[in-house]
Amino acid sequence: MIVGVPREIKDNENRVAIVPAGVDVLRRAGHEVLIEAGAGHGSGIGDEEYAAAGATLVPTAGEVWEGARLVLKVKEPLPAEYSLVRSGHALFTYFHFAASKELTDAMLTSGATCIAYETIEDDRGRLPLLTPMSEIAGRMSIQEGAKYLEKPMMGRGILLGGVPGVEPASVCIIGAGVVGANAAKVAAGLGARVTVLDIDLDRLRYLDDIMPKNVMTLYSNAYNIRDRVRVADLVIGAVLVPGARAPVLVPRGMLKEMKHGAVIIDVAVDQGGCVETCRPTTHSDPTFIVDGIVHYCVANMPGAVGRTSTYALTNVTLPYVLRLANLGPIEAARRFPGIRKGINVTTGKVLHPEVAGTFGYAFQPFEAAAS
Numbered sequence: 001m002i003v004g005v006p007r008e009i010k011d012n013e014n015r016v017a018i019v020p021a022g023v024d025v026l027r028r029a030g031h032e033v034l035i036e037a038g039a040g041h042g043s044g045i046g047d048e049e050y051a052a053a054g055a056t057l058v059p060t061a062g063e064v065w066e067g068a069r070l071v072l073k074v075k076e077p078l079p080a081e082y083s084l085v086r087s088g089h090a091l092f093t094y095f096h097f098a099a100s101k102e103l104t105d106a107m108l109t110s111g112a113t114c115i116a117y118e119t120i121e122d123d124r125g126r127l128p129l130l131t132p133m134s135e136i137a138g139r140m141s142i143q144e145g146a147k148y149l150e151k152p153m154m155g156r157g158i159l160l161g162g163v164p165g166v167e168p169a170s171v172c173i174i175g176a177g178v179v180g181a182n183a184a185k186v187a188a189g190l191g192a193r194v195t196v197l198d199i200d201l202d203r204l205r206y207l208d209d210i211m212p213k214n215v216m217t218l219y220s221n222a223y224n225i226r227d228r229v230r231v232a233d234l235v236i237g238a239v240l241v242p243g244a245r246a247p248v249l250v251p252r253g254m255l256k257e258m259k260h261g262a263v264i265i266d267v268a269v270d271q272g273g274c275v276e277t278c279r280p281t282t283h284s285d286p287t288f289i290v291d292g293i294v295h296y297c298v299a300n301m302p303g304a305v306g307r308t309s310t311y312a313l314t315n316v317t318l319p320y321v322l323r324l325a326n327l328g329p330i331e332a333a334r335r336f337p338g339i340r341k342g343i344n345v346t347t348g349k350v351l352h353p354e355v356a357g358t359f360g361y362a363f364q365p366f367e368a369a370a371s
Contacts, residue, residue: 001325002032004068006061007039010075012283014042014306015313017072017093020053022318027054031325034064042303043310065089070325074313075300076103087111087347090329092321094118094133097344098245098358099272104345113329113346119243120320120342127242128338129320131178132312136302138182138238141265142190144301145171145234148263148287148294155294156261158233161191168192172228174220174249174274175238176203179267183236188215195228225249230257237266237274243344243354245272252276255291262293269297330370340366 003026005017016039018026023033033055037047047057058064065071065084073093077085079102085091089112096118097104107114117129142160149169151157162168171187173180176198187194188211196211197220198204204217211217218224229235229250235258239246246268255277266278273279277290280299287296302309320339323332333340344352349364356363 002068004034004064004071006064007036013303015074015310016040019314020049023053023055043306082106085110085112096270097355107345115342116344121338133302134178135182137267138179139186141183141236142186169233171234172232173236180238188212235264237268239268239274243352246274248276250275255293260292265296270299
């Protein structure tokens with residue numbers, strides 16, 4: 001199979017969907033790899049490294065899309081790329097369909113098979129292709145939150161960990177999954193007072209066991225969220241419902257009760273956001289202010305640390321890429337239930353129930369759509 005890797009065009013998206021070692025693996029399995037020139041530069045990977053591994057470098061994205069059957073990306077196609085996606089393509093990337101009807105409609109119209117990193121499951125029901133980016137985003141959320149709490153960034157002028165004689169910042173993390181746990185670990189390490197909220201009591205018990213004493217767990221409900229958000233200097237939105245739009249847990253009315261200059265980092269923005277006032281931003285223009293609260297809602301946070309993110313991502317995607325290339329997407333989905341969960345759209349049909357439910361589309365089970 002011909003596998004194609006175009007350069008990412010999202011604002012400051014420095015990741016790339018394959019590394020030279022992955023090219024070598026695919027070549028040894030008998031596949032051809034087309035890579036757009038410059039695709040790896042944001043991750044510190046030169047064209048010559050890809051060429052040495054056996055890739056064919058082409059000068060334009062159009063040539064990648066025209067020649068490849070399986071296209072690997074990191075982020076969803078942007079409007080400028082919609083016309084390049086066609087029937088017969090299998091596109092493997094982060095889609096987050098529930099956050100964009102425009103994207104969903106464009107991919108349905110294209111007739112392509114769209115396999116979403118974020119909904120592939122392993123045999124234990126975990127999300128292996130989402131995990132490494134969630135780890136990075138969780139850790140970055142505290143890094144960015146600490147920066148935007150500084151007064152020149154329009155924050156409260158708070159040092160996250162405080163100093164002797166001055167209390168540390170209060171951090172509220174909504175969601176105790178991978179993002180939330182990584183955020184809590186970093187915030188606690190810097191000396192902040194941290195509260196993590198979730199509805200999964202078993203998960204809260206686990207975090208209570210492993211986290212240091214400056215991390216408190218609290219059951220998530222509207223009352224407790226409001227109580228913690230009111231006193232927080234930094235709020236991290238870390239909510240995930242796989243494949244679905246994130247629930248809005250912080251309505252705009254809560255902002256008026258928050259401290260002026262507090263910061264919200266909504267990591268759930270790529271699934272629509274769990275803060276009502278959230279809207280996607282970019283690394284070039286990352287923040288905006290509503291009711292005196294600084295909002296950071298960058299939808300591709302790990303893109304800022306492209307080298308770390310690329311290698312972390314491709315460590316987990318490559319085995320799936322190889323299965324898709326060896327078998328084709330439909331046969332791979334028949335043999336591997338986890339890949340089947342990843343197919344959100346194919347030949348104009350919606351195969352993921354949460355995506356269908358978000359927009360009121362008809363849901364097609366895989367067996368019916370692939371027959």
